Amino acid sequence: MERVGVVGFGLMGAGIAEVSARAGLDVVVVDADQAALDRGRSRLEASLRRAEAKGKLTAAEGSADDVLARIRPVTELDALADRQLVVEAIVEDEAAKVDLFRTLDKTLTDDQAILASNTSSIPIMKLGVVTQRPEHVLGIHFFNPVPVLKLVELVPSLLTAPETTERSRAFVQDRLGKQAIDCQDRAGFVVNALLIPFILSAIRMYESGFASAEDIDQGLVLGAAHPQGPLALADLIGLDTTKAVAESLYEEFKEPLYAAPPLLQRMVDAGLLGRKSGRGFYTY
Ligand SMILES: CCCCCCCC(=O)CC(=O)SCCNC(=O)CCNC(=O)[C@H](O)C(C)(C)COP(=O)(O)OP(=O)(O)OC[C@H]1O[C@@H](n2cnc3c(N)ncnc32)[C@H](O)[C@@H]1OP(=O)(O)O
Numbered sequence: 001m002e003r004v005g006v007v008g009f010g011l012m013g014a015g016i017a018e019v020s021a022r023a024g025l026d027v028v029v030v031d032a033d034q035a036a037l038d039r040g041r042s043r044l045e046a047s048l049r050r051a052e053a054k055g056k057l058t059a060a061e062g063s064a065d066d067v068l069a070r071i072r073p074v075t076e077l078d079a080l081a082d083r084q085l086v087v088e089a090i091v092e093d094e095a096a097k098v099d100l101f102r103t104l105d106k107t108l109t110d111d112q113a114i115l116a117s118n119t120s121s122i123p124i125m126k127l128g129v130v131t132q133r134p135e136h137v138l139g140i141h142f143f144n145p146v147p148v149l150k151l152v153e154l155v156p157s158l159l160t161a162p163e164t165t166e167r168s169r170a171f172v173q174d175r176l177g178k179q180a181i182d183c184q185d186r187a188g189f190v191v192n193a194l195l196i197p198f199i200l201s202a203i204r205m206y207e208s209g210f211a212s213a214e215d216i217d218q219g220l221v222l223g224a225a226h227p228q229g230p231l232a233l234a235d236l237i238g239l240d241t242t243k244a245v246a247e248s249l250y251e252e253f254k255e256p257l258y259a260a261p262p263l264l265q266r267m268v269d270a271g272l273l274g275r276k277s278g279r280g281f282y283t284y
């Protein structure tokens, strides 16, 4: 695997492009417009400059400028034609992902090329079946922040060829230095199936007036050794993504514990999306 593509240059796409380019791969990143590419590029560059200033870039990775030179941000999906693997990281919206998978399937010239989704919660089968290559479609689910967190969930659908999963495992483990776990294809996979009820419970606790955001978060940081509390984590993930993911899980399981609380819905309506918009449960 030498030529990879990433679609969506947001929070996750920037991280996936960064770790791929740091691994020496040739990376094409696509987003919808120039403004989105500029935002993605600034986020990625800031992360690389910070890593460089802390002496964390290895000799093999090269300088921040060397890594940036391996990444080509573009607005045209056609630039992905020669890719061996494309990771989709656009908004968590099933209809948008289905549309994109249909197009990507036709764009990639290599019929062995792998089409992966970084979706947090949408069943992979829904994306595989709209392509002519469901055996080469799977979930490769990274965690935020991508350069820091080691885990990747590998999610084959019922139609994914075992060889596709193994090539993907080699990519994330041997090339990117991540650790993979295997998950069945159901909404939420392993980590989000457990994390989402936890974050939503914290939002309900705050919404009920039982405790302040600061006290809820401090409780989990100091009392359960979490690196950050659940409300700060929701702000890091993005409240729009948090809501969309909760809705997918609710649709799959119809369990009240996955239902998005009214406060979360109102915050998203108001444009309070967490760190990415400057205000969520906290102000940044
Ligand atoms: C309803 C739920 C819906 C779920 C929706 C979907 C979500 C998903 O699909 C899956 C997910 O990703 S779930 C989220 C998983 N992520 C977490 O749990 C993050 C937890 N927090 C942390 O790890 C630290 O607080 C964190 C690393 C963030 C910050 O750490 P610190 O507070 O210690 O801050 P720093 O000292 O500044 O950072 C520690 C080291 O990490 C580096 N770093 C921080 N942010 C970074 C970033 N954004 N990019 C690159 N590097 C970053 C930082 O440079 C520092 O490095 P060292 O100096 O070498 O230690």
Ligand SMILES: NC(=O)C1=CN([C@@H]2O[C@H](COP(=O)(O)OP(=O)(O)OC[C@H]3O[C@@H](n4cnc5c(N)ncnc54)[C@H](O)[C@@H]3O)[C@@H](O)[C@H]2O)C=CC1
Residues within 6 Å of the ligand: 007, 008, 009, 010, 011, 012, 013, 030, 031, 032, 033, 036, 088, 089, 090, 091, 092, 093, 096, 100, 118, 119, 120, 121, 141, 142, 143, 144, 236, 237, 238, 241, 245
């Ligand atoms: N935020 C998080 O903590 C995590 C998110 N994910 C998943 O990763 C995916 C992306 O999430 P984020 O990066 O947080 O979202 P984001 O909102 O930061 O970025 C999404 C990007 O996709 C672009 N986009 C939207 N539609 C597009 C299209 N049709 N073609 C090209 N670009 C398009 C947007 O312009 C934006 O730049 C979602 O599926 C999400 O569930 C997975 C792990 C963690």
